[in-house]
Amino acid sequence: MRARGMEMAGKDCVKVAVRVRPFNKRERDAGSRCIISMTSNNISIQDPRNPQNSRTFTFDYTYWSHSGFSRNKDGLFVSEETGGRYADQASVFLDLGQGILDNALQGYNATLLAYGQTGSGKSYSMVGYGPNKGLIPTLCERLFQSVRSMQDSRQCQVFFSMLEIYNEQVVDLLSKTSRSAGGLRVREDQQRGFYVEGLRRVPCDSAVQVEQLMEQGTRTRTTAATHMNANSSRSHMLIIIQLKQIFSKDCITKQSNIYLVDLAGSERQRSSGSEADRLKEGTAINLSLTTLGNVIRSADVYQIFRHFQCCLWKLCISIVLLLHTNASGAIALADMTLGKKVVHIPYRDSVLTKLLQSALGGNSRTVMIATLSPADICYEESLSTLRYAERAKRIQNKAVVNESPTERLMKELKAENAKLLLRLSRMGQEGRKADDETKELRRLLTHNELQIRAIQTLWEQHLQEALKDWETQYATITQERRMMQMHPYIMNINEDAQLSGVVKLFIQEGEWDIGLADNSPRSLCIRGLGIQEKHAVFSNQQRRVSITPVSGSKAIVNGVPVSKRIELQHLDRLVLGSNGTYLFIGFPSERSVEDWSRYDYDYFQSELAAAEGFHIQSLSTGPHQPDPSLLAVFYDYIKLMPMVTEANQMSEELKKGVEFKLEIKNLAMSDSKGHDLEKDIAVRVTSVESKQVWMWSKAKFVNRKFLMEEVYQQQVVGGEGADRAPLPRDRDPFWDPLEPLHLGSAHLWLQSLAFRIPLEEQVEVVGPEGTEEAILQAQLVPCSPTGLPLGEDDILIDPSELLGKRLDFQLVLDQCCGLRWVKEARNRGVQIGFQVFDCPQPLYTPAVWHNVNLLLDHRVQFTALRTSQELFSYLQSNALVLELWGLQEGCSELVSCMDGVKMTQEDSIIIDKISPSEHSTAETRGSDLSSSLRTLHQDLEQLRNANAALTKENSALREQLNSARNGVENNRGRQERRGSLRPSCDAEFAKALKVFYHSMTSVRGQLQRLRRHRPSEEADLLGLRLFVDEHTYLLKDFSEQLEQCVTTLKQDVAVIVRRKREKSGIWS
């Protein structure tokens, strides 16, 4: 949907366009929903969690590139039907690119910014992919077309520069010399404003030349990214085109700067979790984008302020007129209230905003294209992009046609010459013999003419030099294209699709060393984390290509680590070092029309994750699509996986002695209802020597990884003179003070308390990945206010009798055995934490150190003075989560905080403080009973589901067993599921009535056996089969016992209900 005919000229507000792209593979896999809709110039975004909640924004242009398109035979994405709503690259250019070009040709500065989260289509719009050329190449094409068509009226000079801002450092992407440490300097000049000192400006006279310069720039960007271990989504790419038009006849020169900016991914602008971290995010990482946001906000505030000021002025004048006082008083008033107030726009705070100063509230005509993902999972990011764009459109610029100093100089020189000539001719006419004066005049004249000519020829010279340079460049590129048609090669695959396929290394006949070393004609040089001097050897003999990793070097082919020679097939995936991802392209005869683009970065990472036993298929339990939240965890996992590998490599190179490992945390662990499926990713950090352990959240790890890169770049990549002093601990991203570690949890289901039945349990403390961390023996003992255990006579047949009555019970933690945490390192300790109902803070047992099996004997009493409905429901359906905390030498112990905790006279902790009083009336009782019956029914249903899930899991196990080819079973995925089911099974375990309670004890025993029943690590195929058979038998037995219990329970409840009703006379 486009608003055509909107003139760029006129008011110089920043024009804002919004474009929405098609779903990508991840989004399609996740079954995403499109939450963006467009009508005319309006764009609406719907909150996926609350579909009634939708926000509408209006922009100058809106582009629907999400659907209604197909790929034509040239590979172009075009609208499926003529006049369809799909906005292709050409129509985006027509509105935005053409406007920029027209403005530049008129002599205005023009800026085009692309803003949006990573992967939302900024580079697609700006640069484009393959035949779908973006705004920049098309703009250059049209620019040179115009230059040629206007040749008669003016001479045009075009200079092209390309730079990158990464970490506040300016990198010249076209520089011929190697990168200077610290990057190029940004300087300020009265006339030019801010500029990059020493930035290469290449004179150009054709679009092909520009295209190749861009290719060259992208190549530098790619190699810099691998070399520096930097992430391109965090860098800003700027192209500056300087257009100079010399109208010799009119003695006018127009000059304009076109800034084309592909900004860093906007998701970085918001904090990436650093608020939860001791170390704040590396300030430089975000600085440019944050400052851009601040500038836009300030410029926006400034506009509002100006508007407000204007209104106030009008108001003042009205008041003045009304009161017939003199006008100067009013001016003073306006001055006093507003005039002196200065709105500070923080251009100077970052490199990017310095360079874009004129684009934002200055001398430029500016357009911003905000790109969006249409998917529900990107709601937050997309909304934030729209808000940003909304602010940007209020910025006003003051663009003027530029007259350059050269033009003035030429004009002045020419005027001076004219004057000199006139004087000379007058002298001649007057016949005066003033030799000296004439000589001086002639000298001046010649000097001036030379200067004029020099100015004109300088361009020609520059252009010639650039063309020569370009020809060599062009020859290299043509050579590369020829090689591609002759030899097999490997090409880089980058996380940023824009940088993929940029580096190609040809494997010609013979043997080729690949690695850091570049010292022989038979070596292929690659850089990156974990790459050795000589990393591997490629061999191309008799039309077969193979790779042999040098011992000790990391090489992975198609997800599998290799240490010996292996033959490569067309489209094999190679990972060299920590994360050097390459696609092998076989001999031309092996290549087909197949689309290689599916072998993108995600493909590589998914393959690696699958090799670790974590694959998409393992997330779905049936023929259905995997749960979207699990998919999100999967994608988080594959996103973090290469980062963890890199962090490990950096730790190794910097001798930090810590190891990072990804863990999938089951959140059911801390949920008192034991909700299934919720999972999250965490990173376990272990000190190799001291065995100290830290757990970092995903956000914290991402933040730390940025900081590690900074340190790494300073200390390793920085080269000579780099600062290699060890960092003080408080600034070291690899280090953290030790904290108690949450090792795992056990669930003690509270239901028995509602019946005042004591519960004695041996519960398994399950770790985040389903591992058994310890066995905890605990009791829940209903007792008298003074702590004496209640007897059998106090058991309630109908738990609702508890409502409104006093309930006292003790939690007894008897002992904790088989502590894995302490077994691993004896200098460790543990504590157990728990939080009951509305207790404000968790309570902890005293710390016990150095013991694998501990006698805790910890007893706490709780009292509900009048049991409320809330507490009653809580007891029915929740568990007491007993958290096992690991202590390490040097970390402080956890202390129970008793603030806000009320106690009875007998030192029992009061829970259920806001208990409503009126609960035990006869009317409510009936309904309470039926509500508890309802709960029982629900529980029953859950129980059945759990049983069904177990059976299903068993058959899945069978299938896996059948399909197991290597006899190697990685059962992590299953363990997780099994782990997550456990609480729900347990939840059903104690269904209150005495008989049921007792029979459930034996069911529980069976369940425990089932849980512990795991195949042995070394089990072969036969062993596994036996295991499955046994498992099936146990399950069947379990299921029968369960059914029996449930039937008895149903009958019992029915009897109770009938008796109650008979008592209350309903049936009489």
Ligand SMILES: Nc1ncnc2c1ncn2[C@@H]1O[C@H](COP(=O)(O)OP(=O)(O)O)[C@@H](O)[C@H]1O
């Ligand atoms: N309008 C679009 N039509 C088709 N594909 C698109 C479109 N926008 C983006 N894409 C695809 O989405 C992926 C990410 O886009 P890209 O422009 O590289 O994102 P960004 O630069 O914002 O990180 C690329 O593979 C690109 O081809």
Ligand SMILES: [Mg+2]
């Ligand atoms: Mg990009």
